Amino acid sequence: MAVSTFVIAPVQAANLIQNGSFETATVTPSNPPGFLTLNVGSTAITGWTVTQGTIDYVDTANWQAADGNRSLDLDGTFNSAGGIQQTFNTIIGSLYRVIFDMAGNPTLEPPVKNMRVSAAGTSSDFSFDVTGKSGTNMGWVSKSWDFTATSTTTTLEFISLTGTGAGPALDNVSVVEVSSQPSSIPEPSSTLGILSLGVLGIGAALKRKL
Template sequence: MLLARACITAITAISLFTATAAAAPTAGGFDNGSFESPVLSARTFKVLYAGESIGPWQITSGAADLIGTGFWQATDGGQSVDLNAGEPATVAQTFTTVPGEAYTVTYSLAGNPAATPRIKTGKVLVDGQSVQEFSFDTTGKSFGAMGYVSQRLAFIARADTTTLAFASTTPSTPGGPVIDNVRVQRCNCGS
């Protein structure tokens, strides 16, 4: 019942998704939501600039850090992405969708605890439209205990492909919001 109501809400407008999602098909072509490819050496990171990629993810502005296994805690697999590598970055992936269908996006959010400011901010965009703003307080967090929180939103596909993007709005700093475990699923409204 909650899932059906959440899907109805998503169908009427782009909105936050507040119910627990049942198993649903993954969006066509969406991949590397945990940033596991390319694989980095343990305990290292790589700075990537606009025009470079992390598998199917494109760095569309600024600079981001791909964080390797063991550098700090990840929520799925071993790698994650810091959306500030000296300047705010945007990372985006385009995947296949069915126009008019509802999709849910879940992701894990933290922040680089080694850099100021303590509060890391950013936003999620769907086809260039901001659909969710986020912030994360790194106070008391560490590389071994990042304090990830789960985030969720929903959108209605408007075309055969959709572009999902995560953008830092944290001012220029060597450490910003951290994302991991991004998942996109078609909303199963019949459950």
């Protein structure tokens, strides 16, 4: 007799972020210099809004992207630490993982660039040292951070903590659901009660047959 074996392949979690590599926009970085400064309130990059200060929308003519041809410098101009955000649907109580690539603008001080990532009322800070890096050797590093959703929609925000005009660089952003909100499990006492009723029912049926 032939026995069929079924292998269930793991399902890859869907990326909840739109345009995470910043490839799509209504504007194009000029060349030269290979970047375009966007002011607070700008929605020129599809799916994203500039939330504070200014950011630079950077092309590979200026420096190497982590994914595709575009990336961001979260410090657009001197003393103007920038930020961006995107809102997406979430399930209350579910755990989500933010994954992104970080580097830094290597052209100006300080050598260590700092960034804050926030969502669902929590945040975490990240840093990157540009020592020895250049536009053709950015040294992109993958970072990750988890949060638990507290609403049916969540806003993810990245902000610069540097503010020198040469800040943290960002690319290749994604958010995936790590674990779902667990469904309710009957209390042990309830389960025992259900089993007891079942046993009594079987006993009564057998008694009638006798």
